[in-house]
Amino acid sequence: MQSFSDSEQRHCCPTQCAPVPTLLFNLLQGSLMKGVRKVVTSRPEAVGPTLKRYLRKEVLLKGFSPGGIDCFVRKYHRDPTVATRVLECLRSNTALLGLCHIPVFCWIVSKCYKELLGCGEGEGSPQTITDVYLMILQHFFQRRASQRNTMGIGWVQEHQDTALHLGQLAMEGLGASCYIFTGTELQKCGVTEEDICMGFLIRSKDLSSSTNCKHYEFLHITMQCFFAALYIVLNNNSDRSTIPKLFQLQDRQQQPGFHRACLGHCLTQQEGALKEANKAAETPNLQITATFVSGLLAQRHRSLLLLSCPGPTLDRKSKQVVTCLSKGIQKHFKSIPRPVEGEKKSMHAMPGFVWLIKCIHEMQDSRIARDTMAKLEVEHLKLTYCNIGPVECTALAYVLQHLRSPVGLQLDYNYVGDVGVEQLLPCLHVCHSVYLRHNNISDEGIRKLIEKGIQCERFQKIALFNNKLTDACTECFAHLLKMKQNFLSLRLGNNNITAAGAGQLAEGLRFNRSLQFLGLWGNKIGDKGAEAIANALKDSQTLVWLSLVDNGVGNAGACALAPLIKNSTLEELWLTKNCITRKGVECLILALESNTSVKAVWLRGNELSPEEVEEMTQREPRLTF
Structure with missing residues (x-):
């Protein structure tokens, strides 16, 4: 959180360079772009189409560069030896390095450095977003358990009640677009003082100081989504239609009350009653929740959850996710128009397609990725202006490497960067052309791409307009x-x-x-x-x-x-x-x-x-x- 004071430097010239806090302060204060109405948010994906109709200009801060990751880790850890070990671990795990492009993941990795360094290399190290959030879950549980005794392999089962209490709170909150909770709402979901002390909920200072009632919120909105996903997976009484409805958001998000119906199936009628019936859950948050559900139901996490949820139930939910992903992807494939005579068959992917690809990557099952890509027959895949960063590049490469026919991959006007280029290398052998215009790529990223490209017989074209x-x-x-x-x-x-x-x-x-x-x-x-x-x-x-x-x-x-x-x-x-x-x-x-x-x-x-x-x-x- 950035705080400001009256001593902040005044900055009036729009062409003069200045630090980000100074620019932000002067934008809000009105010295810069005086008379212009501005919308400032840390989550641009939450700015829906209705509001975007009135926006004439968007400026996005795209996250940490490799140098920014290095700087953050070294500032977080006062011990240079620990900082160096964490950075070495990140550099040896390119998937995790790609995740750290997003500041909240960089914070999690730094916070959970003991768990990270204890994972070792290979399959045990974090590869997906779900892996990272399970790591911080373990970190907070371990912190409380260390006061009594050490945790065993059944650490999720040991804290299942806490997970379900917080999960129910998270679910009800998402259903009502509610992110700040009163003590009464916590009590309704069975959240105890011990659950609060775990550290996943924090006091909402602005509201708590203005009233006698304490208000709480999750550490981060993605943490709320993660607990909601845990609730869907671990709750044995959830409705069978919950997961299918969660993955139908892209088709039915315009229907009034759909989001409430989607989450309401996880709860009993009495539990699912929402205070404000006119509020609908934000689609981006439900998509994040669906992504976590996919990751939690991955085979690699089965042994961890098996003590908390019966095997047949996990199998059923996993099959539901796979079916939903397959149907969602196939719908995108069926929407591909026939090519004009003389032109190549191409597909312009939409954000919903990228989300489904990320869900497939979370499951870490090459069979699912291979079966999904078996029916994609295009010569050109266009993903311009799709907010593709290193995280999305990791997921795309994981899935696209299973394409049967070579494809031209167009990623112009995103924020791939050097880290994203490295994540794309596993699928370079199926690309006859790669378009990376305007992606903040430097010589180092290109060096790695060319080193791999020389080995790929099909690789014949590259476009790198407006990089570094x-x-x-x-x-x-x-x-x-x-x-x-x-x-x-x-x-x-x-x-x-x-x-x-x-x-x-x-x-x-x-x-x-x-x-x-x-x-x-x-x-x-x-x-x-x-x-x-x-x-x-x-x-x-x-x-x-x-x-x-x-x-x-x-x-x-x-x-x-x-x-x-x-x-x-x-x-x-x-x-x-x-x-x-x-x-x-x-x-x-x-x-x-x-x-x-x-x-x-x-x-x-x-x-x-x-x-x-x-x-x-x-x-x-x-x-x-």
Whole structure:
């Protein structure tokens, strides 16, 4: 929680950099964007379509970077040795490292470091969101048990009453969109003082201080969802329709009262009576609950729960989850439109699809993932603007690696980052193309991707527009081009590649005999870089498209590109927004006279007068100004 005081620094300039707390304070105080109405929330997914209709701009803080995770852990643990051990454990477990991209998971891992370090490596270490929450459950129970004796393998059974009491409270709260509870509500659900002392509930200070009645809330909304899921799994008296209804949210969330009906089946009529009948549960919270239900019913947790719930009951509930996931995924597959003649069959996945994929990953059963993907027959899977981060990348890779046919995976405009790239590697062998535009990826993430991509025969295209790439990555791409003689498309636009990087890249281009598309627009390669690229490609018999837009290319670079036009299979050359004058264009015109296969040379935004543009257009109509 961030607190502010009158001594906070005033900040009025929208273009001047400032720390996040300073920006937030001045946004709320009104110094920044004065007169503009603002909505500030720590849970943007809770801002529904009704409110979004009135939003003109969204700004999201996407969580911790790898450096942020390192900083948080070292600040949390005063002992440098402990901090180093925790970080080493995270780096050896990429799935857990991906989860720590989300701050609350980073806090849980730091809080439960003894349990984490005691897990060891391999299957015993946390792999899923459910694993992490079971770890903090064990941590809080262990903390209380250590005052009496140590816990055994049946620690869930030992604290089953507490789990059910808190679970019932969590369920009733979610059904009514209620996250703050009175003492009366706790008493109604059987929550005792000992249950409260476990630490999962905290005093709601703002409300408790203004009235004589104490108010409580869960440590975090996801903790409330987790206890609700525990209640669904451990409660032997729950209605058989509870789980199916929980997974039908994406189809029926618009129906009035559906959420109350969904959760109400877990409770008796008397228990399920809600104080405010007009309140419906928030869909994102129910989806989180369904995700936890999937994870708790995974085979890997069966022995832990078997002492608390009969085996046949666990089997029945597990089969219900698998059936619901299969039906949900198949519904998405059936909605795929037929491709237009001449185009590839593609599927634009919706957020509900990503949620179902995460549920499948929580179950950690490769058979379920394989059976689910058996009927997906598309050549292109599009997941742009879907809030895909490292956690979602882990789940996608776990499921997509079982695809039977190669696919183009488009993840543009998300927040994949270096950690997410590493999580995607297990499914790279089924991807013929990967699109990662605008994803905050650096040289380190690309190094790992290329290292894996070289080993994947099907991998032929990559697009990395608007990331954080520098000259350091071009040596890796040069190696890729040398090693893969079936690679077709490389697009590195709007990064930070200079003439030195272009020279490195040229080393690979010189030996490649397959590349068709090369995009370097929006970099800083200049004349020297253009010369290096042109010399490397002058004998290419495969290149059809080259873009050096907005790269500071002048006459020297344009003249160096003339032999490429003259002798190669090039069809389009993009030189928009550069520094080319009449002298450079004359070289291009001369080269075009020797090659009729070139369709267009784009030259808008160069240093030419209107009279020169008109004259040259008449001389060579393939020049586009």
